[in-house]
Amino acid sequence: MKISELGEFGLIGRIAGILGPAPADVVVGIGDDVAVLHVGGSEHLLATCDIQVEGVHFRQDATTPRQLGRKVAAINVSDIAAMGGTPRWALVSLALPDDTAVAFVDELYKGLEEQLRWAGAAVVGGNCSRASGEMMIDLCLLGSVQPDCMILRKGARVGDSVLVTGTLGDSRAGLELILAPLGEVSEAARRAVTERHLTPRPRLKEGQILGASGMVHAMADVSDGLMSDLGHICRAGNVGAEIWMERVPVSEACLEIAKGSGVDPLTWALAGGEDYELLFTVDSRHVASVADAVWRQTGITCTEVGRILSPEEGIRAVHPDGRCLDFTARAGGWDHFARGGNEKRGMKT
């Protein structure tokens, strides 16, 4: 059997079975976006890694090396942010063809450094290897979190409100523009969505505020797409959920690009992925106070987009006219290896 037939969660299940139970010093192991480790101090250590493969995650003709450096740092910072944590140290693994320009490496590291410094972290090591084919950048990011501020994927409760920071769909709109440029789009919209795709801004401060609020039950970043990442939260917490489509926040820029492309922008907002917003659940009574805390300190809006249901109710997106799109079967997230699935991204083990 090929991994594309087994699918993502089948593969994770197999791997978890091979690896056996985690040692006692592993607070959270395989299955969340970030490993949580007990290192003996008052804070937990966080560890995550994410890879960018040429031809799969990026094309050299569509991104500058500096943007690439920023992005690979940002997607890892976003994982730490979604735990309520603080990024600290990064290790960088590069596999580069022999004929890579030194200027490319310079710019790549400038981008890494810019994004990591913004997040309070620093590159402390790594390794560099020849690539036989495409180049590849893997970043391992370590961070820390106060145990009582840590938020996991699991923990959502039936009746919780589902909230998301910022707007969704922009990154996918940017990707579409990069892959198939449109003539009739304003420069402002074009720039807004391509920047969202090429140099995402992780919601680090927002994650820390949410972690410190003591009111958030479960959280993930929107890397695979809203419905997919909601699926992760539902699977981890053994709950269902519904998303109210008309409430999903979509930017003016995304609306403009979608209109120009003849696409329903909700498609991108529900399933586009790579927005690196935060998706979280709170008791419905706390929606206003949590959203207000984030808005006051960061200027970022949190929008209530749905509700946590019992597991039997499945996972669905509800149209204002009452139609439902059922995502239950895909509750585990897009199958990154399944044929016809979302082929851009990787999956966390």
Place this chain on the structure above:
Amino acid sequence: MKISELGEFGLIGRIAGILGPAPADVVVGIGDDVAVLHVGGSEHLLATCDIQVEGVHFRQDATTPRQLGRKVAAINVSDIAAMGGTPRWALVSLALPDDTAVAFVDELYKGLEEQLRWAGAAVVGGNCSRASGEMMIDLCLLGSVQPDCMILRKGARVGDSVLVTGTLGDSRAGLELILAPLGEVSEAARRAVTERHLTPRPRLKEGQILGASGMVHAMADVSDGLMSDLGHICRAGNVGAEIWMERVPVSEACLEIAKGSGVDPLTWALAGGEDYELLFTVDSRHVASVADAVWRQTGITCTEVGRILSPEEGIRAVHPDGRCLDFTARAGGWDHFARGGNEKRGMKT
């Protein structure tokens, strides 16, 4: 300018310049094999990563996935061992072609798990991505070390004896056999050297004994080759060194393969690499007691193979007949990107 023209240490220097000074909580940053981080507890955190790229570091027709898993774990364990540390947690980044067999991934993880369990560590996370071309496995290994047991590359003192554990050259002999099978070789020798190449045994216990001895001034593992890794120690400590060729320990199996191949086995022992033995320096008065401590607890022999010299004396390998091979110009190690250099391996930043 291409990275192959700039060379390894030019590139590391550029990267270090871009990244700027390390934060205060970084005890050892870029430049050693392992980053050492202050996490607040009584022990330091160690972090290292090493990548295996298909077509560069391994070929699927020459290794089983289980061997590959063991090896990628072993080379990282070896880095932690060379600090006197204890491996704890691993993150695994995979980039796999869509048509990778599930059985391949199963076996890869079994190999990882076997070698990590042997070392007292566990896989706690990672991610899995599609590869556009060759597969790639990157392992980030975290460990811990008591600050007073930690040994760095730097610290060698003029007059120190240079010692190495076990035997050198076997891994290269194994690689040569894999690349170009010889008919007239005993099965025992063939198995011994190919196992050394495909499933190296990191000197973990030995490194911990050396770290706890309080007598070792500098240490590295022999991954690039004896003279190259000695160059790392010399560069880090601003010293020179000489290796006495006739003292370099070479196994019977390696001698047999070299004879069959018509090669001087010292070539493999001095420059072959991937032996994952430990190379370290101690005050000459402590050679016997250090070697005895390792031998009594592990059965592994430590051999005195040379001496640390003043930096002006350079780095050389001395033949019994008095001839010297000068490695000073290569004191920084083989240029992994330089044309004609050792193209199998990567470099640490």
